[in-house]
Amino acid sequence: MMTTEKIWTAEALRQAVRPRLSGxxxxxxxxxxxxxxxLAAQYGGDPERAAFxxxxxxxxxxxxxxxxxYLCEKYDIIPCDIxxxxxxxxxxxxxxxIAAAEYGADAEICEAIACHTTGRAGMTLLDKVIYLADYIEENRDFDGVERARELARESLDRALLYCFNSSLTDLxxxxxxxxxDTVAARNWLLERA
Ligand SMILES: [Fe+2]
Ligand SMILES: [Fe+2]
Structure with a gap:
């Protein structure tokens, strides 16, 4: 079976998603x-899958x-009260x-996309990479982002704990x-970081 990242080159996927994203x-x-x-290269993940x-x-x-x-209805997603x-x-x-239905993303990739806003207990390496990359990417500019980038060079879990603590404090x-799920993710990381 072809794996997800072999179906799409990164460049083809960039062009395909561009119309769905504002500038x-x-x-x-x-x-x-x-x-x-x-992050994937640094922590032993697969950079192509992380890119996807x-x-x-x-x-x-x-x-x-x-x-x-409408999409929740279509894809059997049941939103919680929050x-x-x-x-x-x-x-x-x-x-x-949509990643699964239209781009052939597999379960592990879909899980990482699905939990990138809330996190979750038991995050996989790919979940962690996507969550942290979303937080520290080079266009981000907010209080604490430099500290998160520093921690990301040393420890994935400690960087993530910092991100979760910061977002919870902000919320x-x-x-x-x-x-x-955000509280669960933070408590789970506290035991590991
Ligand atoms: Fe997002
Ligand atoms: Fe994002």
């Missing part, structure tokens, strides 16, 4: 691809709530469904809802 988001996606390749997941991770991000819910209220979170799960400060 900034396409630049961000290329940044995530680059960071994901580097990275290029698809935000392909539904620009959709409206109605469009997200996802119904913070519906933008759904873009990971809907992107994963608390802004009185935002927190997805249970």
């Amino acid at each position: 900034y988001r396409y630049t961000h996606t290329l940044g995530v691809e680059k960071a994901a390749r580097q 997941a990275a290029l698809l991770h935000d392909i539904t991000k620009r959709l409206s709530k109605e469009e997200q819910l 996802e119904m209220q913070e519906w933008k979170m759904l873009h990971g799960r809907t992107a994963a469904a 608390l400060a802004r009185d935002k809802l927190i997805h249970a």
Whole structure:
């Protein structure tokens, strides 16, 4: 059986996803691809598979709530209460469904795309690479991103713990809802980092 990354060259996939992404988001996606390749190479993953997941991770991000819910219905995704209220979170799960249906992504790649917004306990190496690449890619510029990049050079788990702690702190400060998977991911990493 052909594996996912053999069906598409990275360049063909870049061209294929481009119409689904706005100008900034396409630049961000290329940044995530680059960071994901580097992290995968550094931590013993497969850079081509990481690139494939990275290029698809935000392909539904620009959709409206109605469009997200339509895709949930179409692909049997059942949003939880938090996802119904913070519906933008759904873009990971809907992107994963489209990655499988239209780009031939396999289960491991879909899982990494699906959990890139919330994280989850028991994240695989590919899940971690995509989550962290999304956070530290070169176009990102926010308080703490340099620290996350430094940690990423030393330890994947410690970098991720830093990212989760920072996002949780930020969500608390802004009185935002927190997805249970994010808390679970952070607690799981705390035991490992
Ligand atoms: Fe995203
Ligand atoms: Fe992203």
